[in-house]
Amino acid sequence: MIRAWRYVRDHYLVLPLGGAIAIVWSNAWPLEYFKASQALAFAVNDVGMAFVLAYVAQEVVEAAMPGGTLHPWRRASVPVIAGIGGALAAIAVYLLYVGSTDEEMLVRGWPIACGVDIFFCAAIARAIFRRGSASTFLLLLALASDVVGLAATSRTFVVADVHPAAGLLIVPAVVVAAMLRRRNVRSVWPYLLSSAPLSWLACFWTGLHPALALLPIVPFFVHSRRNLNVTGAARGEHRRARHFEEVFEYPVQAVVFLFALVNAGVLLRGFGTATWAVLTALLAARPAGILAAVALAVSVGLHLPRNVGWKDLIVIALTASLSVTFGLFFAAAVFPDGPLLIETRIGALGTSVGVLIALAAARLLRVGRFANVPLARQPIGARLTRGRA
């Protein structure tokens, strides 16, 4: 039982589980589903997701510390360039696709093209590459792309009444967090109970997406260096009860489950132009953009990480087409409830086929754990269930 739960946790299976329930529910009982999902949307998307983004941000902050994966920053330059290149290519193709139709209103959906599902990618990277440099490369790439999307969607959250003066609340929020840090408060709870609500209110009332609220607070948490890894299995300081990662490991999984439940419900007949635009941008343009950006980076003298070759890069680029969680998040940030949101959500969910494409490519190219095994003995499903390193 414990092993099964660990498997679920490490592979973020709560995400596809929540998504599958949502799709069945929304198509079988649409009225009941949309009533429930719209009732939960605020708590999950605007409050719960703040902890998910903080969880990811905390990993980034710790990975940037001396000895971490992102330290010094030059080590991260190629995957960051790859992530930005992939995002730009996906945005360009999304806009070209939408521009070739007469549905101009879809233009505002371009940030969806930036969404890379960090959790899903981490699980697939682990299945293919285990814990090698390629996994880290993929996560950095995903982060870079998502940061572009977060920056783009930060101002698209719309409330009925915007109160710009409330933005000043961010000042006491940061000051309190800095004071707690200065007093060497190691537990995350004082930060979350004092600074976080102020920061959340500042975001909400100024029209910034409130899921970003914890990001200014996270750097003040007490950190310890680590490698970038969003799917559990941390050690040492990270296992202490006061550490953010330890406190929120399971709540974050619960939020991700609820997020999928609330956002993945789509009427399957609701596909449209935006669906195809998102799929084309993410499944075709983003991998191409990533490879082109890496080629450009290498041509100007930057180096690929050790043990990462072009075959690995192809699989990494194809894996990065997975957009589910962040695609849904960005979609909900730019479109209100309605047909355009449904169209884009179907596209984001459709990028799940990227899993099969990435696994097939890894098998064909004999990359990661598929290396040194004859093709005929490579049942793809077996590769995923054979445990982790």
Added chain:
Amino acid sequence: MRAPRRVLALVVVSLLAPLPFHAQDLSVPNRPGSLKFAAIGDNGTGEQPEYDVANQMDLWHRRFPFDMVIMLGDNLYGSQGPADFVQKFERPYKPLLAAGVKFYASLGNHDKTSNDSYRLFNMGGERYYTYARDNVRFFVIDSNFLDPPQLAWLESELKSAREPWKIAYFHHPLYSDGGRHGSEVELRVRLEPILIRYGVNVVYSGHDHIYERLKPQNGIHYFVSGAGGELRQGDLKRSAITAAAFDQDRSFMLNEIAGDDLFFQVVSRTGQTVDRGVIHRDANQ
């Protein structure tokens, strides 16, 4: 109060429906001083069927002088430059425009947002707006982007509306038996409670390229009229909420509000009447 009103409306409609009538007869009473308007949706193709429907509208306008047309979205398909406004709107509806008929547009998914500034759409540069005619207040909603400010605006405007008739129109149907799109349930969850709370009587939409009249839902009468230029022939999937429908050719609606009655007649591209009836408003509402 809602149930008796619904029953009364159903009784009136069912009593009228079986009456023999000539297909090209005017079924609306055409009373002097009443509010007369037409409704078209998904019309802006610039192709021959749109011109055919527009010609029919002109012919019927001579017998039933409606002074306004509500547009249910997708007012222009494809490119939307100045020449397109001529080919897809001004030319087909030229006789009506020349006769002083005013068009009040809502935005569909194929319309550019900037079309709200096109003078002949009378949107006043707003993607959602309201206006009153006689004893009717119309609420024009942008169902593409039903964001919190628009919902707050709608609630506030409905709350302050004093006209006895409240009519909303927008592109995406809350109820529809069109096979391609069907009911926009996620929109319905957001919008319908507000429409019910403030006593909206009738809702017109397009998007599905058919005509359909739904049985009243929670006291509101719903029409889908999305075949003013486009057509998805045979797309209707009748259900328990279908009251009447037509999916074999293009169509438009004629409407007349006289006192507490809203009379409607649906005319096909060839001039055949494909549905008609009357909706009675409960004066105590």
